[in-house]
Amino acid sequence: MRLDYELTKTTPVSCRFVFAAFLLSAPATTVYAQQPALRDPALFHDRVVRVIHQLASRQLPVGDTLVTWTSQPVLFHTSAIGTDTARAGLLRGDRMLGTATVTWAIGEPTTFAVEWTTPGKPTLDIRGVRRGTVLRITGTHDTVLHVPVRRWAVADYGMEALLIPLLRELPRNAAQRIAVFRPFGMHWDTLTAMVRPQGATLIAELRDAQHSRTWMVIGDGQHLLWLHQQGQEMERRPLEGTARYAEYARIRDLLADLR
Numbered sequence: 001m002r003l004d005y006e007l008t009k010t011t012p013v014s015c016r017f018v019f020a021a022f023l024l025s026a027p028a029t030t031v032y033a034q035q036p037a038l039r040d041p042a043l044f045h046d047r048v049v050r051v052i053h054q055l056a057s058r059q060l061p062v063g064d065t066l067v068t069w070t071s072q073p074v075l076f077h078t079s080a081i082g083t084d085t086a087r088a089g090l091l092r093g094d095r096m097l098g099t100a101t102v103t104w105a106i107g108e109p110t111t112f113a114v115e116w117t118t119p120g121k122p123t124l125d126i127r128g129v130r131r132g133t134v135l136r137i138t139g140t141h142d143t144v145l146h147v148p149v150r151r152w153a154v155a156d157y158g159m160e161a162l163l164i165p166l167l168r169e170l171p172r173n174a175a176q177r178i179a180v181f182r183p184f185g186m187h188w189d190t191l192t193a194m195v196r197p198q199g200a201t202l203i204a205e206l207r208d209a210q211h212s213r214t215w216m217v218i219g220d221g222q223h224l225l226w227l228h229q230q231g232q233e234m235e236r237r238p239l240e241g242t243a244r245y246a247e248y249a250r251i252r253d254l255l256a257d258l259r
Helices: 013-023 041-055 160-167 243-258
Strands: 064-069 073-081 085-091 097-105 108-117 124-131 134-139 143-146 152-154 176-182 187-198 201-207 213-219 223-229 235-238
Touching (some): 073 160, 073 223, 085 160, 160 201, 160 213, 235 243
Parallel strands (some): 152 176
Antiparallel strands (some): 064 073, 085 097, 097 108, 108 124, 176 187, 213 223
């Protein structure tokens, strides 16, 4: 079976322990010794599929499957980015699961629906509709927000693939300020984005208010192939054994310059 299916900027230690318990049920030398070059990618792929099915309490969006790594896998992601609809999912080791759907028109979000669930805890359900210059929020929160004057997107932490519809429309090789609405925390972040083409990919560099940088490599204008945050021993990349991983492998040499 092949699946091409963080609310916070850090991953709880408990999540890392849960993932390790599932993925290391076979000896480490068999599963992913000498990380990140796995010795048995097919076996690792199948273990990830098993983890997703065992931990997920509901369906993740079907699309590309990616894994966030530190010294081991810590988060599982899915994304499907189209011309007018972007979907993403995130699964943590404590079974917290987020799903998001954002619709776009004329280069801006028009609606979004975000749901975060953890077994035994209340569901967070945030929905938004743009009406002119305001964003009407309903669900767990009910409020009206002003739409930023600058270009903007909707994406919780860990769902950066949802930024792709905006990033692919930005001018090339020119720094531009963008706003990102975070439904989980009900707040806006302001980032500086720089997008440049390299071969068949787009490389996006995002700087936050503390000047911390995040790099995203985007293939075909819709597939997240790699993500890395400055100062963190982490990376997000496609799951081994998927078509997207083959794309990642082809561009892996250019990533050394982005670390």
